[in-house]
Each structure stands twice: as C-alpha cells, then as structure tokens.
Amino acid sequence: MGTVLQIEGLRKSYATGRRRPPRPALKGLDLEVRRGSVFGLLGPNGAGKTTTLKVIMGLVRPDAGRVTVLGRQADDLSVRSRIGFLPEQPYFELYMTPRRLLTYYGRLAGMSSERIRERIPYLLNLVGLGDVTDLRLEKFSKGMLQRVGLAQALLNRPELVILDEPSSGLDPLGKIEVKEILDGLRREGVTVLLSSHQLSEVEEVCDRVAIISGGENVASGGLDDLLRSKDEFRVVLAGPLLVEKPLLPPSASWSSDGRTLYVKRESLSRVLRSLIDAGIGVEEVAPRRMTLEEFFLSRVKPAREGEDV
Amino acid sequence: MYSLLTVAWGVMQDALHRKVFYALLAFTLILILLVPLLPTAEVGVQLDLAREAALGLASIMAFLMAVILAASILPGEMGRRTIYNALSRPVGRKIYYLGKLLGVLAVLAAALILNYLVILAFLAAKFRVFSPGTAKALFTIFLEGAVLASVSMLASVHFGPLVCVLLTGLFYVVCHVKGDFLYRAMVDVSNPGALRGLAGFLYYVLPNLERLNINETVAHGERVFRVGAAELLLLTGLAVCFAAVFTGIGMYVFERKDL
C-alpha cells in the first residue's frame, strides 16, 4: 500500500487585479492518497478542490508546498503518462468526432496507433457512446461531452485517475454508469481521486474522503472511521416497545419507528440500565454512523463560521 | 519531437475548420485574378505592376493570416478550457507552444504556396511569361509572417485575440518605419532626452522589417538589384533570430502561466 499522491503545505493565491491583494485559494493543504483507494475530495463551492487538482496536473503553479505524484514531483512530465485527468466541465474542439479526438490525445500521450485503435471502441462503449464514434461533437449534449471527457481520462490506462466532478451533468443512468466504471477501476487496482458534490455518490463509491473548506483540509480519513461518531451510540431494541416508554435522559432521542434510540456517550450506561429495568430487551449497541451529509455539514459549517469572524 | 508534430498537425486541421482561413485565401486569390482590371499607364510596365500588386496582396493575406491565427489559438484554447485535455498529457508547455507556432507557420506556408501557383498561372495566362522568381518574394513574405506570428503568439499568452492583432499591427508599423522615423527621432537633438532614448532603444532592438520586403525588386524582374542566395540566407537568419527571441520569451511566459 504505497502512497500515490502526497501533498504537503500547499498554498496558492490567485491574483485579482492590480492593486488588489491576491485571493488565497489554498492555505496550507495536506493530503495523502494511497494506492488502490477511491478517494473523494469534498468541499463547498470555492473551497479549492479544482485548484488542488490543477496543481497536481501542473496546470497551476503553487506558491508553496510539495506535491509528489507516483513518486515524482508534480511538474515532472514523465508522470503524466501514468495519470488520467477529467477537467471540470470538459470541453473539446467541436468539429472533431470522438474517434479523432481520442486519436489526437492518444498521440499526445505517446501511445502507438494500434493501441489507440484498440482502446477507442472499448472506451466509447464503456462510457455509453459506442454508437456515436463518428458523430461530430457539436451534435453532442452536455452529458455526452462529459462522457467523452471520462473516456479521454482513461485513454492511456492510467494508474491514477483524477476526476473533477465526474458525474456533473449526467442523467441518473449516467451516474450509475460512472459508479460502475469507478468500481471497475477499483477492481483493477487503479487509484482514483475525484471531487464531487454528490455526497450520496461519494458515500457509495469512495473508501476515503477529505473535506476541504476555505483552502484547508478540515477532515480526512477512511469513510467508516469518519462517519462513526465517537460520542453518540445507537441502541436497537429487541422487539417493538410494548410497554410505556421509560423515562430517559434528555440527550437520548427516539428514532421515528420507535425501535432505535440515539444516546450520547455520557448517558449510555444510564439509558441501558433504565431499559433493562423496564424489562425492554436490547439487541444491539453500536457507535452511531452519521450520513456523509451530516458529517460534511458538521465540518464545513464551523469552518465557514470561523472564516466570517 | 513526435508530440511537437502532433500539436502542429492539430493546428493545421484546426485552420481547415476556420472561416477566416478560407475567407482570406479566397479573397486574395480573387483579387489577384482581378489585378488586370487596374488602370495602367504603359503597356511595358503592366507585367511589373501586376506582379507587384499580386505580391502585395499575398503579403497582406499572409500577414493577416499569421497574426490572426497566432493570436487566436492560445486564448481560444484557454477560454474554452480545451487546453487542459492536451496539457494533462506528457507534453511540455514549451513543446506545446512551439508546436502551435509551427502549425501556424505550416498553414502560412501552404497558403503562400497556393498563392504562388495562382500567381504563376495568372502571369502565364495573361502575359505569357513564366515568372518563378516571385518565389523569392513569397519566401521573404513567409519570413516576415513568421516574425509577426511569433510576436502575436507571445502577446496571446496574456491578451485576447483582438488586443494581440492590434499590438502586432503596431509592431508591424513601427518596424516598417523604424529605419526612417525612429532614426530621425533618435538623432534629433531638439527632442526630449527620454524620447530620444526610447527611439534609440527601439531602433536598435526592433527588427527592420522593411529589409524583408523585396516585393518591388522581384516585381521589376530584379533588373537593378539581384536577390541572390546570400541575401536570402541573410534575411532568413535575421527573421529566424527575431522569431526565436519572441518565441523564447513566449515559451518562458507561457510555462509560468496559471491555466
């Protein structure tokens, strides 16, 4: 389990015009992505996700910090042939067809003609464009262009795939297809770093996430570890409640079906005792798992409020 | 090397999908064919005048094409964000920049060759003369187009197409009048010192593009001056040096730009 991507103390400010101070986009960001993981980069609009990905791809020059990709500096060209990149809202020369476009990018990637010819039908089928291989891109819809973008990102069989909002603009079917593609990449051992606003999607496909807010990494780790709350527990009753609800501390709350209790850590033993004293069977006690949305809001809101001060 | 050629090839493909390319080409070729309609004084000079007019038209076309193409490629790709797809491959920015410029020059060369063939055919049909010597003038037109394209491309790293065309136009004018105007501004002691300094600086730094204009000499059949191989070589060296300087600066700036 090596590290595929390591970012340390990354800083970047964008110029905003003469005589105005530069606007910081990244303020000392740290990030580590391990081989074989599907890593989700989350954060509100303007948090610095795209900027981070652009720095990794050498499209933006950082002011400070170190970026190591596949064991090399981010500005090392040789590493690019091992990365696939889907930019945010990808766009293409519209007079081209997917076949010509992918051929052009394949040549730039230094792929042989045979290999390009082999990959094109496979990739276009993968992203659901198998029947428009020779249709000009000007006739494509937004979601279709997004799919072309996905295909070009996978052109050179990359070890690391970087996707900036891969499912933006896709229909529900397309989102499921993206999920399947990501699952396929995971099975092949390809490392994926994606940014997304679709929290449910991230929860389904990513095993690790980082939340960026205001140009900093405010939380990162394995999804299971992050979402398992340290100070709240879930208590599941053995059967439906037949007797009167026992009197419980105010920090404990019932779920809507009346079979589950959410209890703060400090009152857990008191609640359990009251339940057992009232003759109510307990089936399961486990740390409560938050949804990613709850977790996201819990991390982003305080960071935002801190900013306003 | 391979990616350089791939990028250049991409530019040529791209030019074939641009209206401005066809418009300029068609406009020029039609005008060349209309040259005989110009009023002429004496029959004897008709051939020379026709040649001069045709070469003049070819230069205008070449300069506009070089400047417009070079001015619009990078801003277009940056604006439409297509540049990310290319630069996320193992292609250095310098190579990318150079490839784009090479592509523009290849398009320019192709357009000039087409012009050459039309001019030859036109002169043969109208005056029954075979005039291969016009190639020399078209060659120096190409050289000047290359210098202008490199200036336009440099400007296009930071400015939009329109500003680039205007800046390059300014460059063109200054470099054509510099031998005369700047020199006088420099030596005239009645001018303020700063102005004389600036004029002197520009005089020595900017290329003398008038040197590259041999249209007249060639049009008049090189009866007075002959444009020999040594002269062409010298002019090539001059143009290559200036184009290289502008391109070098352009590559340096482009490499450091946030996209």
Ligand SMILES: Nc1ncnc2c1ncn2[C@@H]1O[C@H](COP(=O)(O)OP(=O)(O)OP(=O)(O)O)[C@@H](O)[C@H]1O
């Ligand atoms: N080219 C640019 N010039 C100036 N400022 C920029 C530029 N690109 C981004 N920024 C600023 O940098 C900050 C981070 O932007 P970035 O695009 O990285 O955010 P993001 O997390 O990708 O947001 P979103 O979810 O909306 O895509 C923003 O405040 C934005 O205004």
Ligand SMILES: [Mg+2]
């Ligand atoms: Mg973004």
